[in-house]
Amino acid sequence: MLWRDRPGQVVAGAGANLPHYRKADRVVATEPDPAMRRRLAGRLDRATVLAVVREDRAESLSDPDDTFDAVLSTAVLCTVPDPDRALAEVARVLKPNGRLVVLEHVRGSGRLAEWQDRLDPVWTRIGAGCHANRDTRAAIERAGVTFELFEEFQPVPAWVPTSPMIEAVATRPS
């Protein structure tokens, strides 16, 4: 995914998104896991823009209110222990009219959702805390941001627990 905007904050992992920023002045990449942070540090030379690494948990960001023009979250809201709190923090650090951009796998419907619920206790253990059954769309709506783009898609067969996926942009009201 390409992301084009001004200073942003991302939950970083090993830095897969770093080579894809184009117009950001500065990227703050936050990653609480030390092993992931080491991998991230080793990839900073691939960043296309100035990138700073932080240890913050998404539920407790150290930035003041109204700091960022954009926040990017890819494959993170499935894993953070408290997505509502993390999204409240995102809304807090975004400037008015700032944008949250997400690419996440989410809870399916019907039999897929039942399968995700049954699998969840095991899945979180083998997937480093990842939950396959989170209704991330509802969590984003609870944070008080407004979708300007929302697309759900099924990139893999419908039995795959980490599907469907959503690609979305939501704006913090001014």
Ligand SMILES: C[S@@+](CC[C@H](N)C(=O)[O-])C[C@H]1O[C@@H](n2cnc3c(N)ncnc32)[C@H](O)[C@@H]1O
């Ligand atoms: C599936 S990885 C995705 C990494 C990266 N965003 C990407 O797209 O490649 C999930 C990441 O969430 C991080 N994570 C887990 N709990 C977190 C929290 N409370 N706050 C911020 N990040 C967290 C993990 O350390 C891990 O790097």
